[in-house]
Amino acid sequence: MSAVLDIVSIVLMTLGGVFCVIGAIGVLRMPGFYTRMHAASVIDTLGASLIILGLLLQSGFTLASAKLVILWLLIFFCSPTASHSLANAAYSRGVKPWEPDQGASSSSKN
Amino acid sequence: MGTGSRSVIILEELTAVVLLTLMGAAAIGIARQRNLFGVVMLGGIYSFLMATVLVVLDAVDVAMTEAAVGAGISTVLLLGAIHLTGGTESKPIHRPWLPLFVVAVTGAMLVYGTLGLPAFSDPKAPIHQHVAPRYLTEGPEKTGVPNVVTAVLASYRSFDTLGETFVVFTAGIGVIALLRRRTPRRPREHDQEDRKS
Amino acid sequence: MLRFHSISVVFSLFAFWLLLSGYFTPFLMTLGLLSSVAVVWFARRMDVVDQEGHPLHLGRGVMGYWPWLIVEIVKSAWTVSKLIVHPHLPISPTMLRVKMSQQSPVGQVVYANSITLTPGTISVAIEEDEILVHALTRAGADDLAGGDMDRRVTACEARS
Amino acid sequence: MMMYAAVIGALLVALCLLLTRALLGPTVFDRALAANAIGTLAMLLLAIFQFVGGRPEFVDLALVYGLLNVVGTIAVQKFFRYGDLGEPGVADEEHRL
Incomplete structure (x- = not known):
């Protein structure tokens, strides 16, 4: 039983790590500020959730698992707030969204 | 983490090395950056990496302090300071060779100093021979505080901690007084400075 | 109260x-x-305890909304991941305005945060009863404009 | 315990990529975005390392981390939105955020 649990948790955590890497690749690769934000939200949601789920399977039913659940809730409540305020600040400072025909430049005053 | 097996130690050392390399990259980025907002952001990243290294080295309480002070408070304070000054760093007038030399020599001396220290987490090191075992074994019964770090800080060294708290409190008041904006008194202060100079 | x-x-x-x-x-x-x-x-x-910081009244309605939201997040995160690793990066970023049908500020926050939490769409600004949304692809924008999420958030607001 | 090696390696790779973005910029918002994402990754790394060390009850450190990450990001954003960290109750526009 515990071996199966171990394998499932390894698979979940590795998948989470893969999604984190994909998100990071997206942050590096995407053109323009807003498109990069979409890539970063993959890390915040799927990557973080899968890793925390994997750790939850490891910890079993203890105080640590309660803390992990709180950690997950924290990510889910706070990451959209942070992203929205980031996007809002960029928008109000006049960062233009990238468009396919406009070329790779999306920089503006900072 | 003395209880771990060999593989855990290798894993931890590898992680620490990678994180320290990233910290080096972040530090070079900070040094080359002219935009001070960028510097603040990279400084926050540096602190997050530093705190992670400290956790890997098993210094949980120091990591907590680093995260709170480095990534939390100082980001906010530096932004407040930038608001009062300006957003870009001016180019230095002459090449900073002398400061670089001083920093390099100091760093080399510090590294040389660490050569004389006992190895990391060596159980025979002097620091693990004198008071540390006493704190660990007798601390909980003598002070009634379940956490050893809290026992040391709040009971064995409580006057020390009290003094520290005063210092931090005073520093906080000083920073708030300096960074506070929209106070009606500020224009007058400027006037006085102008008249003096 | x-x-x-x-x-x-x-x-x-x-x-x-x-x-x-x-x-x-x-x-x-x-x-x-x-x-x-x-x-x-x-x-x-300090007068910082208020209803908004501690929205007890939303408890029951949210419980039914969350599972749907999580499924939605996983689906769109998968879509965005596929876009990222695609060699040609086939994105078509769009800005669009979405109507909000929620009445209370808390309901509007829940809707805007759900939009942001779903990878591929980000709520950029809130104007009156509209949200300015940046979407990574035209398809994602059309999905959101369909208003399914909006209806569900309003329903969960009404249920509580 | 080597089961954690894969995920730790993946997180370190992701950290490297995000740091590259933070160093490249070009706007300050890109850097802030990378800093926020690095904070999230550091949080996950911390949580995992508590498990590697066999003391999972120290996950609250990661919690504190997460809270600080959000506070830092919001402070940065507030600064760029209003050019000011502001004091609650002084400027009414701040309540819109």
């Missing part, structure tokens, strides 16, 4: 304290309870 709220805040803080400390001896638990009461007392003196 505010008194009831303060008490519930004390209890949540105390629960959080228990969670972090993990000590269950009577003396330490009393200290923890006292510190939570002190924090709420300070907060009330």
Whole structure:
């Protein structure tokens, strides 16, 4: 039983790590500020959730698992707030969204 | 983490090395950056990496302090300071060779100093021979505080901690007084400075 | 109402304290309870305890909304991941305005945060009863404009 | 315990990529975005390392981390939105955020 649990948790955590890497690749690769934000939200949601789920399977039913659940809730409540305020600040400072025909430049005053 | 097996130690050392390399990259980025907002952001990243290294080295309480002070408070304070000054760093007038030399020599001396220290987490090191075992074994019964770090800080060294708290409190008041904006008194202060100079 | 709220805040803080400390001896638990009461007392003196920071009334409605939202997040995260690793990066970023049918500010926040939490769409600004959304692809924008999420959030607001 | 090696390696790779973005910029918002994402990754790394060390009850450190990450990001954003960290109750526009 515990071996199966171990394998499932390894698979979940590795998948989470893969999604984190994909998100990071997206942050590096995407053109323009807003498109990069979409890539970063993959890390915040799927990557973080899968890793925390994997750790939850490891910890079993203890105080640590309660803390992990709180950690997950924290990510889910706070990451959209942070992203929205980031996007809002960029928008109000006049960062233009990238468009396919406009070329790779999306920089503006900072 | 003395209880771990060999593989855990290798894993931890590898992680620490990678994180320290990233910290080096972040530090070079900070040094080359002219935009001070960028510097603040990279400084926050540096602190997050530093705190992670400290956790890997098993210094949980120091990591907590680093995260709170480095990534939390100082980001906010530096932004407040930038608001009062300006957003870009001016180019230095002459090449900073002398400061670089001083920093390099100091760093080399510090590294040389660490050569004389006992190895990391060596159980025979002097620091693990004198008071540390006493704190660990007798601390909980003598002070009634379940956490050893809290026992040391709040009971064995409580006057020390009290003094520290005063210092931090005073520093906080000083920073708030300096960074506070929209106070009606500020224009007058400027006037006085102008008249003096 | 505010008194009831303060008490519930004390209890949540105390629960959080228990969670972090993990000590269950009577003396330490009393200290923890006292510190939570002190924090709420300070907060009330500073006038920062309010309904919005502690939305108890949304409890029941949200429970039905979350599973749907999580499934939605996983689906769109998968879509965005496929876009990222695609060699040609086939994105078509669009800005669009979405109508909000929620009445209360908390409902609007839930909707805007759900949009942001779903990878591929980000709420950029809120104007009157519209949200300015940046979408990574035209398809994602059309999905959102369909208004399925909006209806569900409004339903969960009504149920509570 | 080597089961954690894969995920730790993946997180370190992701950290490297995000740091590259933070160093490249070009706007300060890109850097802030990378800093926020690095904070999230550091949080996950911390949580995992508590498990590697066999003391999972120290996950609350990661919690504190997460809270600080959000506070830092919001402070940065507030600064760029209003050019000011502001004091609650002084400027009414701040309540819109």
